[in-house]
């Protein structure tokens with residue numbers, strides 16, 4: 001086949017894949033689609049679904065293998081949230097082809113990466129074309145300089161050291177690697193509502209029972225209800241003993257950040273029960289008040305906690321892919337074996353190190369100029385958040401989150417999240433996220449994301465005022 005013919009056939013495959021009706025099924029929600037929208041501003045790809053992993057249905061397959069499907073995969077709830085949102089958005093666009101649909105639904109960043117960061121990545125890419133600058137596989141745990149910079153930037157006063165840090169291709173990937181570390185025989189606890197990757201990866205690992213439709217929960221997971229009534233912090237006296245507690249603060253989707261007192265209670269609870277906390281601090285740079293940025297600010301946490309974090313929402317690295325996980329040397333299993341040594345084994349087995357170009361970007365993020373630039377981007381989204389909070393508050397809604405996170409959690413008491421989602425889409429051409437998609441505790445809420453171009457956020461708020469004022 002000639003090169004041109006090969007390129008043509010690849011393009012044909014790609015375009016048929018893009019138009020496939022199977023693309024909406026599959027993996028963890030938050031990153032499934034490029035965009036729901038036809039933005040008013042420089043357009044990204046139009047409503048293209050990212051997931052290309054799903055296979056054609058069996059009816060069209062002539063040959064069947066003898067390999068049984070992983071029964072744990074069959075337990076998953078078909079990733080119902082984001083495919084369903086995409087389906088409804090597509091139906092909406094067919095019904096209103098001229099509508100300017102704006103998405104405040106997905107948690108993907110929209111603003112360009114500051115140049116001080118991209119120029120470091122460009123330089124590293126160029127160096128790879130030289131004998132002196134070329135490097136192949138790096139250390140699976142990440143480059144020493146970057147691990148040291150993460151330790152000194154984010155954990156300076158809490159005694160976390162460079163060799164406690166494992167650089168990765170993102171927090172979501174590390175969440176799954178951590179599940180692999182713990183294996184199938186642990187019971188996990190999650191905040192309800194919560195980022196869906198904790199529950200789904202637990203199901204895939206075989207830690208759970210079946211999905212129970214009546215209560216909308218998986219068996220053998222402890223759902224820790226977080227509502228306005230408890231200040232979005234679970235009543236730990238009602239939480240049964242679990243092995244691993246996934247705790248995200250600032251929280252996706254509620255936008256709330258746990259206080260020092262609350263995190264002290266959580267650490268003490270874990271110590272009393274012999275549990276390990278997996279603390280997700282992917283939004284810590286959005287904290288405006290004195291809530292802790294890291295679980296390791298809490299005395300005693302190093303013996304009971306792991307922390308995972310990411311450059312995704314700090315620097316717009318959702319596509320670049322770079323994150324890290326801290327496993328302190330003080331953390332040990334019941335037999336005294338260091339957790340970090342097993343995690344190191346998992347990382348060396350399942351991962352070959354983060355991209356060297358991405359790591360150059362990470363190092364630039366943590367330079368003096370890079371930190372300023374990241375803060376500017378975060379502040380831009382925080383201004384968006386304020387605009388959204390003000391809009392809903394001025395119309396009399398109870399609005400949560402926003403102060404310490406790029407998510408606004410709006411209460412529609414007594415109404416179904418999906419009904420509110422549908423009403424907003426139908427009447428304003430805006431895509432939000434129904435809270436119930438994050439767990440039964442999210443029913444009655446919608447999540448509004450502040451990731452968006454300013455003009456789109458302002459236009460969205462104008463439309464919301466027309467609908468609800």
Ligand SMILES: Cc1ncc(COP(=O)(O)O)c(C=O)c1O
Nearest residue numbers: 030170171172195252282310312
């Ligand atoms: C709470 C939380 N953790 C982790 C992630 C994923 O981060 P990364 O892009 O580093 O995989 C997200 C993404 O939306 C998130 O909301």
